[in-house]
Amino acid sequence: MSVHNFDIKGLTNEEVETSRRKHGSNTLTYRSENGFLDALKSLAKEPMVILLLVASSIYFISGNVGDGIFLAGAIVLVASISIYQDSRSRKALEKLKALTQPNCTVIREGEVIGIPSNQVVIGDSLMVEEGTVIPADGIIIHSNDFSVSESILTGESFSVFKDSEKDNNSIFSGTTVASGLAIATVTAVGNNTELGKIGKSLEAIQEEKTPLEKQIGNFVKKMSIWGVVAFLLVWGMNYYKSFDLLDSLLKALTIAMSILPEEIPVAFTTFMALGTWRLMKMGVLVKQIKTVETLGSATVICADKTGTLTQNKMSLAKLFVLQTGETTIPQNELGQAEKELITLAMWASEPIPFDPMEVALHSAYGQLIDGDERPNYHMVHEYPIGGKPPMMTHLFQNKNGHRVIAAKGAPEAFFEISNLTTLEKSQIEETIKSLGKEGYRLLGVGQAQFKGIEFPERQQEFKFDFKGIVAFYDPPKENIPKVLASFDKAGIDVKLVTGDNSETAIAIAKEINFVGYDRCMTGDELMRLNNVELREKVKTTQVYTRMFPDAKLRIINAIKANNEVVAMIGDGVNDGPALKASHFGIAMGKKGTEIAKQAASLILVDDDLSKLVDAIAIGRKIYTxxxxxxxxxxxxxxxxxxxxxxxxALGWLYPTIFSPSHVILLELIMGPTCSIIYENEPMEKNTMVQKPRPFTTTFFKFRELVTSIIQGLAITLGALLVYQYAVAEGLNESTTRTMVFIVLIAANIFLTLVNRSFYFSILTTLKYKNNLVPLIIGITIVIVALLLYIPAFTHFFEFEMLTPKLLLISVLSGFGAVIWYELVKWGKRLN
Incomplete structure (x- = not known):
């Protein structure tokens, strides 16, 4: 049965354009944002910019116009870099928003088509089905087994059943379809929908910060406090000695500027934005840009079977007819009993099918049964899927009053509500086992007789005549064994969570070389365990069958209680709670329902699980x-x-070795290294064979901080030894300053190369493909050459042109202050 049976033509293309011009597009618009102005406002609050403004002003007041202009130029440069980075981040988010724009189905010019939700117009014939988010307000004109969750508007968690015959026949934007299907005429879009009218309140919602963001924020805040303390201390010391207010302020500002690690928040934003962009190019949509940082920490993945491990291409493979006791393959020459089984299975499906198995049944009916009766019947009553095991029942009637009552569901669902003998039940159980072991998905089919018009409240109150079983084959995806091997290699435990029976799930798991396919548990068994028992059981159980939403949710919570980082992969409505509860919910882009996508953190655009391996690799690379x-x-x-x-502080011969201009010059030369070179670093070859990092791991744990501190102190030692050497040789302040400056620049270059890996040697990392390494280092060397050999620059920064000997001493000191760490790495590799 198709939409043509309901005589719904929908709008023409011309009517769509007219409606859009008259009523506008289906987008919610409230707060008008100006990215450039917002970025400028944010910049004005940055501590480094404030310090630069103060220092520049002091230079101008004291008559040092050159330094004042340089610092003013530095403000412009810092602002330009920040605005550029912000622009990149916003563009990445805008692309992400466009790609994650939910799709919907409409009928236009008599054809069912899929369009982005923002293209819906007033007057459209909108088709919504189980698992979709309703994109606009409308009035129902046709429905079957249709219920909606309106909690976003009403706060009420229970689903509401609706149809065209009831007073309550309206659907609203933002609500979700809990069951069935409906066709509605759109009456409001965008800001004029019920959601749009109350949407102003959404502006007040604050985005939650991730653990890493909080760590970085706290670290920068602590460093800022130390900067303030140092500023006051140095200002007080110098003013006490000289009583020169402006000079004391400049010296204090120099130390404060050197302490502020303003590159860290910039690096974080850049890495997250570019990481999201790279994942988008690969076909992985990260709904929140900050999710990227924790992608690599997943330790357990719970995967649905259908559409995740299998192709979700259901084909009717076999028929078991109870009457004959035979199992046959559907083909052109079918007996009457087989034809009756297919026909009943079709009537038990939705009139407009959207589930792959129901689509397959309608298709088989159209191909194998003579004379299409679907246009002659209309649905008079229906029972949605329900019960344990689940089943569903539809009642159809033609104009002559002939009634068809057909049901389908788990074969076991019919055992207590049909007239089966003990021998027949035994025969059905044997068939379930034998077909299940071949990997088929099974549906039992039954028929009931009922003459009255007061239908039972529950479908299980009918007395069914069990007709047989229809078996579907959903082949595994070709690359799944390789994908599972990659997860195993990366130290990630994969668990199969499915609604299928145990035989079918184990058969498919065995076929794809699923580790632990024989360690299985059903939903009912799981629900009988208490929380402590379940926490132990989930450590060893790998296959979960006959699962339902509550059982899936308990699995996720039990795994989380074991301090694991769990990702849930799902595509159906019943996966929603588990997707939401997991650390990372992952939905399928093509076959996933909108509810699943809404609950998920990531969307695999092409439904390809191998992309999740790539995403985890990217996540680990970004974190590293x-x-x-x-x-x-x-x-x-x-x-x-x-x-x-x-x-x-110690009153050395040249106490003001660096001014604010020198510090900002060092910052500008060194800053791009972290945000550009390291972001572009390739993944180290051992990244995907290591165990996932603990979720609680921070960048600022003691061992790693000690490494950074020791490296920093070694460079300090190199710089100050050169300082003392210059003083001992009787060199003037400008030459001493230049030598110390060169030590820091050389150390910066070599540190960049050494820290490309904290395990592999510099000889190995030099072979890594990163075109930005020679480019940035080359630019740094050119800048230093200009500072040393262009008189105007040399004079401005109070440098001196160094002799080859002094230049070599400075460069070797910078090299020696860093290269020692190669010995530490060599020791790590020996262990």
């Missing part, structure tokens, strides 16, 4: 590279801080 970047920032900030502070 971001950690390298942050460790680099900490390591390189320490020598800047101490090189500024120690000569000043």
């Amino acid at each position: 590279n971001l950690k390298k970047a942050i460790q680099y920032v900490i390591s390189i900030h320490i020598p800047i801080i101490l090189t500024v502070f120690i000569p000043l």
Whole structure:
């Protein structure tokens, strides 16, 4: 049965355009955002920008126009970089928003077509089915077994049944279809929908920060507090000695600027935005940009079978007829009993099928049964899927009053409500086992007789005549064994969670080399366990069968209680709660319901599970590279801080070795290294053979902080030794400053190369493909050459042109201050 049987033509293309011009598009618009102005406002609150503004103003007030102009230019440069990074992030999010725009189904010019939800117009004939989010308000004109969850509008968690005959025949944007199918005429779109009218309140919702964001925010806040303390201390010390307010302020600002690690939040945003963009290109949509950072920490994946491990291409494979006791393959030459079984199974399906098995039954009926009776019958009553085991029943009647009552569901559902003998039940159980072992999905089919018009409240009150079993084959995806092997190699435990019976699930699991396919548990067995028993059971059980929403939710919560990081893959309505409860909900892009996509964190656009392996690899790579970047920032900030502070605090010969201009110059040269080079680093070859990192792991744990601190102190030592060497040789302040500056720049270059891996040697990492490494290092060397050999720059920054000997001493000091870590890495590889 198709939409043609309901005589619904829908709008023409011309009528669609007219409606859109008259009533607008189906988008919610409230707060008008100006990305550029918002970015400027955000910049004005940045501590580094504030410090630069203050320092620049002091230079201008004191008559040092050159330094004032340089710092003003630095503000423009810092602002430009920040706005550029912000723009990249916003563009990534805009693309993400466009790609995650839900689709919907409409009837136009007599044809059923899929369109993005924002293209729905008033007057459209909208078709909504189980699992979809309703995109616009409308009035129902046809429905079957149709119920809606309106909790987003009413707060009421129970589903509401609706049809065209009831007073309550309206559907509303943002609500979700709990069961069945309906066709409705759209009456309101965009801001004029019920959701649109109350949508202003959505603006007040604050986005929750991720654990890593909080860690970074806390770290930067602590460093800012230390910056303030150092600022006040240095200002007080210098003012006490000189009573020169402006000079004291400049020295204090220099130390404060050297302490602020402003690159860390910039690096975090950049890594997350570009990571999301890379995943989008691969066919993985991350609904929240910040989810990227924790992707690599998944330890357990719970995967649905149908559409995830299998192709979700149902074909009617076999028929078991109880009357004859025979199992046959559907073909052109069928007996009367087989034809009757297919016909009843079709009547037990939805009139407009959307489930793959029901589509297969309608297709088989059209191909194998002579004379299509579907246009002659209309549905007079229906019972939605329900019960344990589940089943559903439809009642059809033609104009002559002939009635068909057909039911389908789990074969076991008919045992207590049909007139089966003990021998017949035994025969059916044997058939279920034998067909299940071949990997078939099974549906029992029954027929009932009822003359009255007061139908029973429950479908189980009918007395059914069990007719037989229809068996479907859903072949596994070709790449699934390889994908499962990749998860196993990465230390990720995969569990199969399905609504199928145990025989079918085990057969498919065995076919795809699923680890632990013989360790199985049913939903009923699971629900009989208490929480403590279940926590132990989920450690060893790999296959879960005859699952229902509550059972799936308990599995997820039990795994989480074992301190595992769990990802749930699902595509159906009944997967929604488990998707939401898991650390990472993963939905299928093509065959997933809108409810599943709404509950999920990630969407696999092409329903290809191998993309999840790639996504986890990208997640691990991003985390590792971001950690390298942050460790680099900490390591390189320490020598800047101490090189500024120690000569000043200890009253060395040249106490003001660096001014704010020098510090910001160092920041501008070193800053791009972390956010550009490290983001573009390839994945290290051992990344996907390591165990997932614990979810609670932070960038700032003691061992890693110690590594960064020691590296920073080693560079400081190199810089200060060169400082003392220059003083001992009687070199002037400008030459000393230049030598210390070169030590820091050389150390920065070598640190960048050494810290590309904390395990593999620099000789290995030099072979990594990252075109930005030679580019950024080349640009750094050119900038330094300009500073040393262009008189105007040399004079402005109070540098000196170094002799080859002094230049070599400075470069070797920077090299020696960093290269020692290669010995540490060598020790790690020996172990």
